[in-house]
Amino acid sequence: MTNVGQQLLSGGLSGLATTVCLQPFDLLKTRMQQGDGTRNIQKAFIFRTTRDVIISNGWAGLWRGTTASLVRNVPGVALYMTSLTQLRTIMASSPYFARIQQYSDRDTRNSSVLPKLTSTGNLLAGATTRVAVGFLLNPFSVLKARFESNMYAYESLTGALVSIGRQGPSELLRGFMASSLRDAPYAGLFIVFYEGIKREASILAPATSTTHSAMIHSISAASAGAIATLATHPFDVIKTKIQVRSEDRYQGLIRTIRTIWEQRGVAGYFDGASLRMSRKVLSSAIGWAVYEGLLMFIRTSQLER
Numbered sequence: 001m002t003n004v005g006q007q008l009l010s011g012g013l014s015g016l017a018t019t020v021c022l023q024p025f026d027l028l029k030t031r032m033q034q035g036d037g038t039r040n041i042q043k044a045f046i047f048r049t050t051r052d053v054i055i056s057n058g059w060a061g062l063w064r065g066t067t068a069s070l071v072r073n074v075p076g077v078a079l080y081m082t083s084l085t086q087l088r089t090i091m092a093s094s095p096y097f098a099r100i101q102q103y104s105d106r107d108t109r110n111s112s113v114l115p116k117l118t119s120t121g122n123l124l125a126g127a128t129t130r131v132a133v134g135f136l137l138n139p140f141s142v143l144k145a146r147f148e149s150n151m152y153a154y155e156s157l158t159g160a161l162v163s164i165g166r167q168g169p170s171e172l173l174r175g176f177m178a179s180s181l182r183d184a185p186y187a188g189l190f191i192v193f194y195e196g197i198k199r200e201a202s203i204l205a206p207a208t209s210t211t212h213s214a215m216i217h218s219i220s221a222a223s224a225g226a227i228a229t230l231a232t233h234p235f236d237v238i239k240t241k242i243q244v245r246s247e248d249r250y251q252g253l254i255r256t257i258r259t260i261w262e263q264r265g266v267a268g269y270f271d272g273a274s275l276r277m278s279r280k281v282l283s284s285a286i287g288w289a290v291y292e293g294l295l296m297f298i299r300t301s302q303l304e305r
Helices: 005-034 042-057 059-063 066-091 103-107 121-149 158-164 175-203 208-244 253-270 273-304
Strands: none
Touching: 005 042, 005 059, 005 208, 005 273, 042 059, 042 208, 059 121, 066 121, 103 273, 121 158, 121 175, 121 273, 175 208, 175 253, 175 273, 208 253, 208 273
């Protein structure tokens, strides 16, 4: 299997694991953000919505939209992580972005199989890759958001995608600008903090086993995910409202920002923050541990042959 094939496989399994495990967080976050000017006390809303979903659809109802999420996330994560790794590999050959290897870097080489870049290189690589993949898969992001919402009665994925497509290209790209404003800084900041925390953790406690490496990756990714999520959450709220609301006041980025401000003020931009924070911390910890762990396992297996 080629390096690209290994990265696609690892990324796909990472997307599968995080989506199946954490879909309830996405569903509850979408329900909280879809409101039109309503103020929700997060703990009370989460409890009430969870109870209502279970009463109406059983525990399986919390996984509503999982198929749509898998259609979006499995290829999305695979493409993102593979493209990111390939782009970082290319950038690592440039003197402008390659991180000068220090003695401590050589000591921590067993903790990662990914290219090492400067903070600027990591920021640019993460942001560029995330926006490019987001553009390609935006129609599935719209589909995912609407399946998680309770405002649409789609009967099948195909029927829903056809219905959205019939409304024209603008509907397929609905919310892309808000998604980009969320994803570019999120991905850039995440990679910068992930690599930085991972490097420092590896210096303090050098990886001595695969389990140890996985723990370093999980802790580093969870910490980076928390920081990047909090910094970019307002654009997640804006993106969700644009994708699921049909009123004129939610048509377009600027109009939606103004509507949220007029209805709720600053607090309106942080609806679902605790849910997204929980989801991102857990998905980062699981996803990057699976991705790097599998790549390291494949590399070790090949070296032992």
